[in-house]
Amino acid sequence: MQYLLLIYANEKAMLSAPKEAASQMMGAYAAYTEAMKNSGAWLASNRLRPTSEATTVRNPNGRKSVLNGPFAETKEQLAGFYVIEAPDLDGALSWAARCPGAAHGSIEVRPVWTV
């Protein structure tokens, strides 16, 4: 089954983290992605630029609106994602627990709707 791991983190804290902690985090993510690839679980992943660069579009009844900023103001923001292949939810949860982001933010695990 395919799962989407959504990484939520406090992006202000992330952006203002000391250089050493930031590079440790980058290294941890690189190793995490590699380990996923090596075990055949990795399908896709990316880090997102901050929500200050987000633009939200709505088009109800043909009345378009384009707004600066994310869909919703929240304490933690969507910071990146992984799409993985896992035999079941337990397998997906064990990858989510290994995600470096789980140490300070949260990882939402969502099964992908297969048609």
Next chain:
Amino acid sequence: MDVAATAEAVARASYGKLVAFLAARTRDVAAAEDALAEAFAAALAEWPAKGIPRAPEAWLLTVARRKLIDAARRRQTGVEAEPTLVLIADELVDAADGDAPIPDERLRLMFACAHPAIDAGVRAPLMLQAVLGFDAAAIGSAFLVAPATMGQRLVRAKARIRDAGIPFRVPEAHELAERLDAVLEAIYAVFTEGWADPAGTQPSSRNLAEEGIWLGRLIATLLPEAPEALGLLALMLHADARRHARRSAAGEFVPLAAQDPARWDRALIDEAEALLLRASAMRAPGRFQLEAAVQSAHAARRLTGKTDWSAIVQLYDALLAITGSVVVAINRAVAIAETRGAAAGLAELEPLADDARLAQYQPYWAARAALLARAGNAAAAAAAYQRAIGLESDPALRAFLQRELLHLHDVRGSTR
């Protein structure tokens, strides 16, 4: 003490005892838990007005038993009548008996939870729920399983106990050793899940290691003649004795070899040693006694200042012969590296590489990385460290592995 605190204290001490007593008669763990929950609710409602009863445990049992009989009568068919009649008969006997203590049948409950007909993966969670009263969400968090999934697994396991007729009894002597292994495995699983957070920063998982020890003490008390039960308790106490030494003042992970023995808990080590001595006098070695003996050999460093690695290799040889476990094989390879050098250790690890389970097993990659680094193969060590870092979920351990990787680069840089 106020009512809520008393109810809490009784719940903590008596929960498993009352579930065991009720479920042993009906084989219905879920119904026993429900009835007991109602009894606790009734206690919180009645005790403030009427005062705390003289024997709170017996009071709870009486109320729970009535709830259980009521529930059974509501949905009863002829076949199900028998356990209810047993309950009613028990009540009559008790009423005649007055203050007779409630028999401790937790051992039977534990054997039911760890019965071979119950899926091995759900035995420890089931024990946590039935004996200690943990809810599915807390158990799910500890075992990294979604709360809803854990809830379903527990419900299914309890239905299996009831419908498959799994007995609530301590097995006969000829099958005791084998069946006891399953109980001890489940208790050890409770303990090791608790170890995911050795610094104790998450109260829920710290408690789980303590609960594992609590269950271990319980079974060692109930079965004082079972050397493996004593061995398991000794093993857990040895590990627990090093809890604080596993973290530096700054919260960094400290590997065993770098730990200061002065920070180990001497009282726990002494207790573990005494248990192991008692167990070994029974002359029936087993997996847990051997693992405890390995920990005992490590603990001896506090007296001698050094570690007797050749004794540890011998213990792992024996363990490997009993268990055939790949985890034991990894530890044995690391011990061999200490006695015969890193190359010899790596040679022991080599045949394990084909085991598909190791692709996601962090300790294998960390052990491999450390041995490769000592053998001077920095490039391969770096790749193995990367793999271990990517597979680790404990932030402190991950940071430690990252420091080891950086150190590797430093060493390589300076030798060029």
